[in-house]
Amino acid sequence: MSENVELIVERHDRLGDALGLDLLLVRDDLLPFPLAGNKVRKLKRELQDLVPGQVLLSNGGIDSNHCRTLAMLGARLGAPVHLILHTEAGSGGPSLELLTRLGASYEIVRPPDIGNALDRAEITLSGKGLSVRRIAGGCHTPAGAQAFCDAGRALIGQWRPDAVVVASGTGATQGGLAAAAFGTGTSVLGISVARGEERGAEAVAEAATWAGAPDIHINFFADFRDGGYGQHGQVTDGAIAYGWKHGLPLDPTYTGKAFAAILSDGFRADYLRAKRVVFWHTGGMMNLISDAVFRVAKEGTSFVRAE
Ligand SMILES: *Cc1c(COP(=O)(O)O)cnc(C)c1O
Numbered sequence: 001m002s003e004n005v006e007l008i009v010e011r012h013d014r015l016g017d018a019l020g021l022d023l024l025l026v027r028d029d030l031l032p033f034p035l036a037g038n039k040v041r042k043l044k045r046e047l048q049d050l051v052p053g054q055v056l057l058s059n060g061g062i063d064s065n066h067c068r069t070l071a072m073l074g075a076r077l078g079a080p081v082h083l084i085l086h087t088e089a090g091s092g093g094p095s096l097e098l099l100t101r102l103g104a105s106y107e108i109v110r111p112p113d114i115g116n117a118l119d120r121a122e123i124t125l126s127g128k129g130l131s132v133r134r135i136a137g138g139c140h141t142p143a144g145a146q147a148f149c150d151a152g153r154a155l156i157g158q159w160r161p162d163a164v165v166v167a168s169g170t171g172a173t174q175g176g177l178a179a180a181a182f183g184t185g186t187s188v189l190g191i192s193v194a195r196g197e198e199r200g201a202e203a204v205a206e207a208a209t210w211a212g213a214p215d216i217h218i219n220f221f222a223d224f225r226d227g228g229y230g231q232h233g234q235v236t237d238g239a240i241a242y243g244w245k246h247g248l249p250l251d252p253t254y255t256g257k258a259f260a261a262i263l264s265d266g267f268r269a270d271y272l273r274a275k276r277v278v279f280w281h282t283g284g285m286m287n288l289i290s291d292a293v294f295r296v297a298k299e300g301t302s303f304v305r306a307e
Contacts, residue, residue, distance in 0.1 A: 019263070163276075
């Protein structure tokens with residue numbers, strides 16, 4: 001399987017020199033797929049066994065990368081996509097327009113109603129004689145974790161990094177990487193974008209077992225959430241500005257937070273000292289665009305001011 005893994009690895013000397021690291025980047029934001037990011041890797045694997053005629057049903061926030069990647073893949077494969085969306089902080093205008101352009105149908109519900117709306121949609125679609133394939137939100141699935149386990153094995157086998165730093169949300173990305181790293185001497189450091197330490201680490205550990213790992217220790221850091229999911233403050237904004245000025249695009253929901261950990265002197269001293277470190281870039285460019293649109297609409301300016 002791992003011969004087929006697409007992995008774009010680049011060394012960033014200027015950033016590495018500034019931070020005292022041998023810094024490598026895995027660019028899932030540059031995978032050869034529209035709206036590239038970690039959801040491409042997960043969903044391609046998830047849909048490998050897609051049965052023609054199946055309707056794809058899933059859920060996420062209005063600005064969910066999982067949902068728009070699913071809509072894109074569905075459009076490419078000719079599979080209808082129906083989405084149950086919930087409103088979330090900072091979600092801007094481009095998201096729904098994109099889903100409509102891709103031919104996906106959607107309903108917008110309040111977060112407590114997501115489960116019922118999914119059940120109702122499944123009954124309605126099945127009642128029309130359609131075969132429904134329900135995919136967990138965030139593609140938090142065994143296939144998603146396996147995709148990252150394979151990618152992690154390819155990376156570690158070739159580059160033998162001391163540490164991999166990655167944004168961690170529902171956990172299948174970090175879980176798959178942690179499964180790949182088990183027994184290799186590479187540590188996988190997940191930077192939480194939403195969850196607290198206990199719940200986050202639990203979900204990552206479960207995903208690691210989906211990818212075949214035993215019950216392993218998970219390194220999950222909740223110190224860079226900067227206000228919580230979809231929120232961001234000075235620390236994240238500073239990391240984003242620093243990244244862009246070094247030619248590394250970062251977003252406020254995911255990658256800006258993970259990179260803030262690498263920029264933190266304390267975090268580097270504790271976990272990354274003078275080592276070969278991989279920053280696994282998980283995507284998020286649409287989050288940056290949505291955030292900018294949202295800010296411009298709110299602040300009434302026609303441009304985003306430099307920090
Ligand atoms: C979904 C997402 C993540 C988090 O991945 P999980 O597997 O849910 O932990 C990180 N970065 C980006 C850009 C994402 O869209």
